[in-house]
Amino acid sequence: MSGAVQAGWAPPSGPAEPAPTRGWPRWLLAATVLWAVLLGALTWWSVRHDPPTVREQRTLAEAGPVVDRAVGRLVAATGDGAWQLAAPRLDRGCRVTPMDDGASLARDLDVVVAEGGERALLEAVAGRLPADWRAGVHLGSDGPRLRADAGEFVAVHGRVVTAGRVRLTVDSGCRPDDVAYATLLPGYAGEPALDEALRALGRPAGTPEQVVAPCPGGGVARTAWVAAGSAPAPLAGLKPLAAGGVVVDTPEVYAYRRGTAVVLADATGEQVRVSASTGC
Known part of the structure; x- marks a missing residue:
């Protein structure tokens, strides 16, 4: 071949034009929008109704x-x-x-x-x-x-x-x-067993504090306690109150049952702590 160019035909002067692209099918676009709306609705429902995980x-x-x-x-x-x-x-x-x-x-x-x-x-x-x-x-x-x-x-x-x-x-x-x-503590109505123990020890009553917790079957468990002066302190004065209901008897800790209450005198710290607790 001589390389001559055929008369009436011009060679391409640049890259070929890209083929026209086709847009998304309408059904696919509608499905995408529907899925986005559904996902947003599920998220809204989950935030308001599902328990935290x-x-x-x-x-x-x-x-x-x-x-x-x-x-x-x-x-x-x-x-x-x-x-x-x-x-x-x-x-x-x-x-x-x-x-x-x-x-x-x-x-x-x-x-x-x-x-x-x-x-x-x-x-x-x-x-x-x-x-x-x-x-x-x-x-x-x-x-x-x-x-x-x-x-x-x-x-x-x-x-x-x-x-x-x-x-x-x-x-x-x-x-x-x-x-x-x-x-939220109910108002302190007084605990006779606590007052009795403090008198037996010859200790000032002070202002009792109270802590409560709800019982499984209703009602509340509570502890009323008071710091009753510096330790050490003899706890033998409580023994006449125990009436056979001694729970713990050591030189520094004495506990006994008095009616429905458990009275606990603790002299292990710097202050004698006396408490009366009623359970569930």
Whole structure:
């Protein structure tokens, strides 16, 4: 071939024009819009009706009643032991997420037993808790530990604080702090067993404080307590009041039953603490 160009034909001077693109089919566009609307509706319904699935979605206001009811369950599970409720502890400043601050709520129930009976108490409490709490006692390097799940991401722990003293704790974990949590205590109506014990010890009555927790079957468990002067103090003056209902008898701790109340005098700290508790 000589490479001559055929007369009447001009070679292309640039790239070929792209083939025209076809738009989405109308049915596919309509299906996409419908799916977006359906997804938005499902999200709206889930936010308003589905229960939260992680702890970070449940606020402190929602966790508070669960914690209170769990404490009442623990009171009912302690049986005839000498116990007292402690004031709720609210700790702010924890991290719910790396970006959000929160607060945690914990409540303690202290139980005094004869020295050496700590593990038996923990096992007895675990056995009386609801089956779905999956309570169990395990022996660790620091002694026996009770662990249970009260639901709604509320944890229950039990441990030996000192010889003869067990602490049961209900803990909400870190939550969004949506309210200023406060335990609404009924007005203190007086506890005859507490007043009687203070007179027997010759200690000033002071102004009693009171802590309550709802019982599983209705009503409330309560502890009224007072700091009755500096320790040490002889507790023998309480023995005439025990009337055969002694629960704990040591030089620094004396507990006995008086009617429906458990009276506990504790001289292990700097102040003598005397309490009267009525259970579920």
